[in-house]
Amino acid sequence: MIDDIIIKGKKYEGCNASFEKAQIVLFGAGFDGTSSYRPGSRFAPMAIRSETFFAQEDYSPYFDRDLTQHPVHDLGDVEIVFGNSSKTLDHIEKVSRFIVEHEKKPVCIGGEHLVTLPAIKPLIDRYPDLHIVQLDAHLDLMDELFGDKYSHGSVMKRIQDLLSEPFRIFQVGIRSGSKEEFAYARNNTRLFKFHVNEFLKNLADLKEKPIYLTIDLDVFDPSLIRGTGTPEAGGIFFQDYIEVLKRLEKFNIVGADVVELAPHIDPTQVSTIVTSKILRELLLIL
């Protein structure tokens, strides 16, 4: 009785499906332990959900769909073990695996980009030919950052290590990295620098493949998303993103994430408001 009017945790507005009926399961992973420059993505899952409650429509005119009629369940947040990265990453992996084992698609709200590693692992196990589409300003292909193998700057390298062959990762919108990272990319990934246009012309190899879509918010121009850890000039805008989703809509996306929102950096809250909508559109095409 009292339970009806008590909310244990605010859900992403419109994600009304029960876990059982859901085909898509959203969860938060507010880990930012390796972000030494401008952390704060720990606050993202909470901030995003809250914005959807106060200021977002459930209906998208881009896809003429309504989130309330879409089979999405919001599971809550993965428990962060503060100061213990490996345990935290382990938790994220367990939650993602749980979702995958129940034949549902996991969608993770970061946290920093490193959360993609545990979130994607169960899908790599499940889909031996998993392909990855990474919207990002940065290659994230360092072998290590500050002596650490597990970092937001090395996450795609770690993921490539898990894949059985190269050229499965499509890196889109990239405009920053070291010379070494770009050299590595040439031999190991599909690189589409600066824009989404070239990528949109090269979707053939993704057909019929299981795809994981990881969206680092710094792929967007810092004009739009100022509240992120390492903003880079020259990014994409929301309309470009919608173009990508419109094309990927017919593909077999089996999991996704949206990472690197640092809400407190942007005092206008616009970064959070826009990210909420980025996530809404993403959920609607899955």
Added chain:
Amino acid sequence: MIDDIIIKGKKYEGCNASFEKAQIVLFGAGFDGTSSYRPGSRFAPMAIRSETFFAQEDYSPYFDRDLTQHPVHDLGDVEIVFGNSSKTLDHIEKVSRFIVEHEKKPVCIGGEHLVTLPAIKPLIDRYPDLHIVQLDAHLDLMDELFGDKYSHGSVMKRIQDLLSEPFRIFQVGIRSGSKEEFAYARNNTRLFKFHVNEFLKNLADLKEKPIYLTIDLDVFDPSLIRGTGTPEAGGIFFQDYIEVLKRLEKFNIVGADVVELAPHIDPTQVSTIVTSKILRELLLIL
């Protein structure tokens, strides 16, 4: 004598015509009583005028015209009766009617979008075939918001109620609304989603018609205008706006408004500075 050096209220810089000689009359209506999410547009008229004084040229290279040589009078602000919406709306209507009765074009600085209702009423009375161009991110076609018929979310619905026939409102740049609002729009308004391009190709029906132009600042991308109540990703930029003005310049615009600037939200003041210029260009094409 002393009056020469005392300013009772700062005017929009360059609006030098007397009321008598003016063909365009600017006035402020800083009402934001129905904005429950991020109010603050009450401060807009004052903030805009102040910016023009310190940092804006009177001359526009877009239209090669100078505001000081343009017949605009700045009347001042409508008195807001704090906590009494209906009386405030009544005041706005009276001021607009006064301007219209003197054969001049009213241009209103909001305030929230609801101020368009009283500002437009005298023009609907005057021009039975008035057409409306609404630049906006939101449809504003709810029948009521939180049980209230008079709200920033229902203002275009209320205006449509006043019109004698459908399809007189051209809704441009729209990218948010409920499923129901979009359904209503299909049967009642001319809808041009997302961009201004389609609108610019469909101006024929506006020819020779009296037009009211209402600009909700959230039609702009939140990259540019962060200081507004309900920002929506995917908006237009200043250049698109100039395109619209260049085309509408030859049409018969009989009144206009610029609404929903919330100056305090943007600590860089850029939202206010840009809005001042949006208004300058608008005044110059009337």
Added chain:
Amino acid sequence: MIDDIIIKGKKYEGCNASFEKAQIVLFGAGFDGTSSYRPGSRFAPMAIRSETFFAQEDYSPYFDRDLTQHPVHDLGDVEIVFGNSSKTLDHIEKVSRFIVEHEKKPVCIGGEHLVTLPAIKPLIDRYPDLHIVQLDAHLDLMDELFGDKYSHGSVMKRIQDLLSEPFRIFQVGIRSGSKEEFAYARNNTRLFKFHVNEFLKNLADLKEKPIYLTIDLDVFDPSLIRGTGTPEAGGIFFQDYIEVLKRLEKFNIVGADVVELAPHIDPTQVSTIVTSKILRELLLIL
């Protein structure tokens, strides 16, 4: 199994007791529907809990107690029915009544000050001689605000209406109100203007009485708490607050609340961080 590592809603850190074992039950009521000037207290419960997770010790050197060993349960948030004040207030009352009926002390995190009304009602019913200590900059004794009887500006008047006799409300730290409100206070409440000193010398009448403690954060100087709806110069500081708690510790406080934090207004997050600690000390003396 997966439930162990999923958090449905972040709790106030250190509130580890089960509902059954708890003597104190914390809940959020993020309602700010009547705040027309600087709303935002809707975000407070979430922001406070989040800060406690990342940056707050469980142990208080002021009272030499540790929250983890204190019988507090964090129940979650009352469901806000957006745009429907009366239903929302009804929800808050139900939750508070549920706690009281289980012989526990409710502690509510607002939301605006109006939430005190439904939170306190079940305690007025239960304790016919309930006394109220209100730390506040404002009297909140208007009969109505903008024609509304139920408002953050009239909440203490509404509460007085529920009490069987005058002079049960101790208003402490007051430094703003209309002439009429001060006149009403003279005949109906115990008024201690500006400071806490006079109040601390007049505690005798509170002995053995059941007390409800309501803390409007604007009682604090705006130097400290900038993130609140209606800041008033000349307030108390944290040390004064600790003095009050040290004296009230031995009294019979049966319920409490902390209201009017608007986290987004303060870009340094200090207002939220300080409020988290204000709440920690409060919980530890109950």
Added chain:
Amino acid sequence: MIDDIIIKGKKYEGCNASFEKAQIVLFGAGFDGTSSYRPGSRFAPMAIRSETFFAQEDYSPYFDRDLTQHPVHDLGDVEIVFGNSSKTLDHIEKVSRFIVEHEKKPVCIGGEHLVTLPAIKPLIDRYPDLHIVQLDAHLDLMDELFGDKYSHGSVMKRIQDLLSEPFRIFQVGIRSGSKEEFAYARNNTRLFKFHVNEFLKNLADLKEKPIYLTIDLDVFDPSLIRGTGTPEAGGIFFQDYIEVLKRLEKFNIVGADVVELAPHIDPTQVSTIVTSKILRELLLIL
């Protein structure tokens, strides 16, 4: 008719007296032309008036008086001639003289501290034994700043030059200046460093004298007033200010000003809100 509901310029709320009936005349002088570090006080008169409209009571519990029943007229703002300091200062002087000649007390809202010079001149002419109480963090006794004799850093030196004898300026709360300025102060002014306490014990010489009170907001601790050009640690708080006013209330204050608020610097608006109240209390004791 239409004039009744049009506001040419927002007045300081509650200043309802006509010019004729007023004994106190408020005017704005938003000049900040010599502030090279953190200008912005040009926006102060407007920002203060606006705050009073939305968020300030007319009644002061400190003095048990109501502004609406006090003989204050708000004249508006002195016209600033942008980029022409001497003409602007001349305008300010004319307005102040106009008020003084009508047997009324001028109260000026700055602008930077240099505006005190033209505001005070007519009073020096009128009252040969005028004394000055300066609440300020800085001595402002440089002979020139950056080669300029007329500057916010030299204003009190310029005023002393106008006085017929030394020790007429009481400098209170001072905590910054060059060695040379402090040496000059020793021989020419009454200096009360750091606090107001010593000043309050030395009021005897002000008895029966005409007094001008100039309040540079940086006399306040930057904890409270962050939005000012040159904040200095170690200032006074609002309660100290009230103490000063309570003592000065019985003295013959013939003019006053409040200067150096730079509203845009403080994104929480608290500096403006507090200044509005500083001004209200000042008006009520005149």
Added chain:
Amino acid sequence: MIDDIIIKGKKYEGCNASFEKAQIVLFGAGFDGTSSYRPGSRFAPMAIRSETFFAQEDYSPYFDRDLTQHPVHDLGDVEIVFGNSSKTLDHIEKVSRFIVEHEKKPVCIGGEHLVTLPAIKPLIDRYPDLHIVQLDAHLDLMDELFGDKYSHGSVMKRIQDLLSEPFRIFQVGIRSGSKEEFAYARNNTRLFKFHVNEFLKNLADLKEKPIYLTIDLDVFDPSLIRGTGTPEAGGIFFQDYIEVLKRLEKFNIVGADVVELAPHIDPTQVSTIVTSKILRELLLIL
């Protein structure tokens, strides 16, 4: 020994060449003495260098070059004589001349736009047929601003005065100025309004000429660069800038500057981060 681990001043990261081996010499000139509206560019050289240290790659994927392998030396900052503009400008000129005399290209980080005047003088002396490319929102062709011949608003007029013939200055991206300035431009400069497109089609006359490139950051859209003194709606984006650099890369640029960043205005630091990258790309094409 200790000198190895002491940094006298942080250098722009990656500028590793010694002065002797360098072909390009970077220096800061943090002068903002004529900026009366929103100063703060004095902080720019320091803020930019600092950002490069913490958050910028040395490698540019746009030009496939690495700054560490590029012959750039960072000389440090020109001494600003606070409050003495002419001496400061003289210092800047001396430093620029020193660099030019050593057969190196000076690259200056402003400071306000007036610093271009002393920075360019030694190059005008050296290259009688020097041409200038000015990326800017403003013409900066006033004869004087507030009675001052040497101002950020008149700098290009002063430079034109030094040139032996008209039409040597290419003004690109311009969208603000007085009617008189535009008239002057028609007869004296090559004007490319609003966009870079027209300019890119008219590069022929720059072939084989020595070119000075001055970048006023307000040429960028305020969406991207909010932290500048006089932002103007309708500017270029980073991609347009890269287009310009790609075309100018083959031309003979003999000196350059980047001016008008005011870091403190943008609380997200994005303006500074983006400017650091604007400068990196510029250095890499010289």
Added chain:
Amino acid sequence: MIDDIIIKGKKYEGCNASFEKAQIVLFGAGFDGTSSYRPGSRFAPMAIRSETFFAQEDYSPYFDRDLTQHPVHDLGDVEIVFGNSSKTLDHIEKVSRFIVEHEKKPVCIGGEHLVTLPAIKPLIDRYPDLHIVQLDAHLDLMDELFGDKYSHGSVMKRIQDLLSEPFRIFQVGIRSGSKEEFAYARNNTRLFKFHVNEFLKNLADLKEKPIYLTIDLDVFDPSLIRGTGTPEAGGIFFQDYIEVLKRLEKFNIVGADVVELAPHIDPTQVSTIVTSKILRELLLIL
């Protein structure tokens, strides 16, 4: 010649002594590598020096001394090896040792509190009976934080490990820590909670002892210093700090530091401005 007008790195204004003649040597150590919550103290040395240049007097009325006549040399900044804490700490220790070996007093500007460890080591070696006065909100006596022995939360524990006996560290103004830390303090340090008063009554044991003074800026109330990593309600104000310095002035302070300023967190810059002055007064009593 050119060197006279080039500044390799801005010095703290007024620190004019050569290294040889100096008795006090200031250096920056902008390391914040273990701050996971709100880093940013890396920017402090630069921000503080910059503020002193633009806005600070050399003369202190508190101590009637002028920094320009005081034997202070500003050495510059210790090179931070980004991502390598131990090498960075080693650098700081080397610089401090270099200063101590030259019979001068080191004064370090942090960076986070961990920099105190390498800064103090050479002084512990040199003065076997070194005593430490720590102004701080936090005990910093954890044995490790997140598995790390070397952290801002464990720095005083590490220092105690280096001392030959307990009760040499005077911890002043403390108001946060775990139960275990407070237990450790009871047996190992001299603890003066909340205020400076008790400490000022217990200075006898410091007489004739060499003293190191470490000032964590969070000892100040967050009203004043909002820009620090872990602000704690209930701190001291500037006047209390001056009291401490006035008493310690006659003692033998052999080294000092000021740590934990995070300039970017406070958009008003007040935290930096105040810290510059905290440092000026400190330098003047050494």
